[in-house]
Amino acid sequence: MVNSINIFAFGIDEYLRKIFKKGTESDITIYNRKEGDNFITVLTPLRFPDKLSALTDAMFPADIVVFNGDTINKDLGEAIICAELMKKKKGYFICSPETDTARLKKMFSGTMAANYEIYTDQPMNFLSEICKFKREEKGDENTSVIIDHFFKVKSVGTVILGFVTNGKLSRHQDLIVSYSESKVQVRSIQMNDIDFEEAGSGSRVGIALKGGDTDDMERGSTLTPDKPQYLKTFSSRISIHPMAKGKFNENGEIFLANNMRYQRARISGNEIEMDSRIQKLPYYLILSPNTSPRIIGTAEPLE
Structure with missing residues (x-):
């Protein structure tokens, strides 16, 4: 039985290359490895900090977050805020044996990161540590x-790469692409270049589709059996992260991020108006590119 493990990593690329094989690369880099029944996928935000969406997109599917504990700067702080707002409870700091780990823990006291484990051992031993994770x-x-x-593949057609975030994906299943609402059917499923009849929640998958076109898709599109709900203007419960309090104008332009999407909006108090409709989700990250930190808090739709 496949045990899928998805990891977000920041600042440890050299460490990763000793364990994993590099795969797809764009504004995020994706590494992978099959270790027994464990199918491990690692996402790193290649274009971050220049491109904030690289951070939010790479972190979204993660079960585990891993940071470089030897390099403390504002970029790490911003990534820690993102992990806390996304409720990433399991994490590690990769540190050299000389690192003052007590100082590191104190620095993030009061945040979720204070509970992340400190790891100073060799990369291959860290692989064994990761494989202890079992998905609920x-x-x-x-x-x-x-x-x-x-992308398009000659003689195959439209192929998507993504993650099963809920339920179970099956071959020949009929699904709808969000936003374009085009209808597709799952022709084949692969994980780590191995064909499967189905894939469970958490699985990193490559799917050949019958129907649909790449023009109907964008990052953050979903495949679901039913048409999703969308929001354009909505009231929300706003929660500002403690590190961003007093630094954010609650009337003006913002961006909302979640589900590997990054969309412009305007906020006035607790009212949010999107430039274009957004798929309804339990919450969104509030981003403000001209503040520091740029990740401000969360908005939970009240509708």
């Missing part, structure tokens, strides 16, 4: 796949 089996849920890359 969820009850029956509707299938949902989040798309991060897509």
